[in-house]
Amino acid sequence: MSSMLPLPFWPILLGISGAVFGSFIATIAIRWPEGRSALHGRSACDGCGRGLAWFELVPVAGFVALRGRCRTCGARIAAGHVVTELLGAAVGIVAGLVAPGWEGVAGAACGWLLLALGAIDLAAFWLPDVLTGALAVAALGGGLAGFAPSLPDRLIGGAAGFGALWLVAAGYRRARGRIGLGGDPKLFGAIGLWLGWRALPPVLLIASATGLAAVAVMAIAGRRIAVTDRLPLGPLLAGAAYLCWAI
Known part of the structure; x- marks a missing residue:
């Protein structure tokens, strides 16, 4: 299948997917050690508790557009969120460049699992x-x-x-x-x-x-x-x- 697709397809696809996974990883790194489920409950500001709109949840772009602060209370958004999103994107891009095709998908999946494990260990040992x-x-x-x-x-x-x-x-x-x-x-x-x-x-x-x-x-x-x-x-x-x- 990889030969049927243009070479840039894989790093772009895996990079975008990695940013999305990175956003999810950042969430579980905060919620899971606290005993909260990362799969349930609407994403909210850690400062005022306001539910976040869809455009605020767009990986990286949402952080940049809001200048790293909640648009309601002005509380700082933890830099770890955007850093993890960028790392997730980097994992995907590298995998798509190194091994375009299904081997790269497998490498990216392992990389994202490693990112999740590293983020949780860093946050909560x-x-x-x-x-x-x-x-x-x-x-x-x-x-x-x-x-x-x-x-x-x-x-x-x-x-x-x-x-x-x-x-x-x-x-x-x-x-x-x-x-x-x-x-x-x-x-x-x-x-x-x-x-x-x-x-x-x-x-x-x-x-x-x-x-x-x-x-x-x-x-x-x-x-x-x-x-x-x-x-x-x-x-x-x-x-x-x-x-x-x-x-």
Whole structure:
């Protein structure tokens, strides 16, 4: 089917779809950790509670048109909304450029699930099993559809990814007496199912280097960092995994 469609079709289609998914992801990242359903209830201003009109919900454009503020009460719209919409669009555009066709659709779907997991982990230090499971199912589906890497490589990657971080988590819990990695082993296993076992070392290396760089930047900016401070690993793994898939 991809050969029958012009090349720009895929990044445009997936980019627009990504902006829409990004808007939904931003909503669930706020509502889900608070125990609220993202599927029910009309979108409303966080400041005054006014229900939002359809044109205010248009991804990115609505934020720009309103200049980042509610048109009723003037409360600031969280920048995370438009950032997540832009990231969702970027995931789709990159997927459409790297792999125009159904393989790109599969890559974008995995990318959006990673974006949702990263956003929720960043907001609430939580990686919902249902989203990690969805990523694993999508990854296996890609293998069954014949997309690279091969299904055996994906299965080895799933077991190796989960096992590696599970051992780290178990060792940390034994040494410190508290949980250090929550759903991260499951996420790393799902990433292994998507990218195969060969991609696991670079994904972990990029995620670790990015985390160290973030800590260094915070220290340079004058933020006091304590030993007990927590840095969510989920967003780092998610970003590194999509980068490794794209290149």
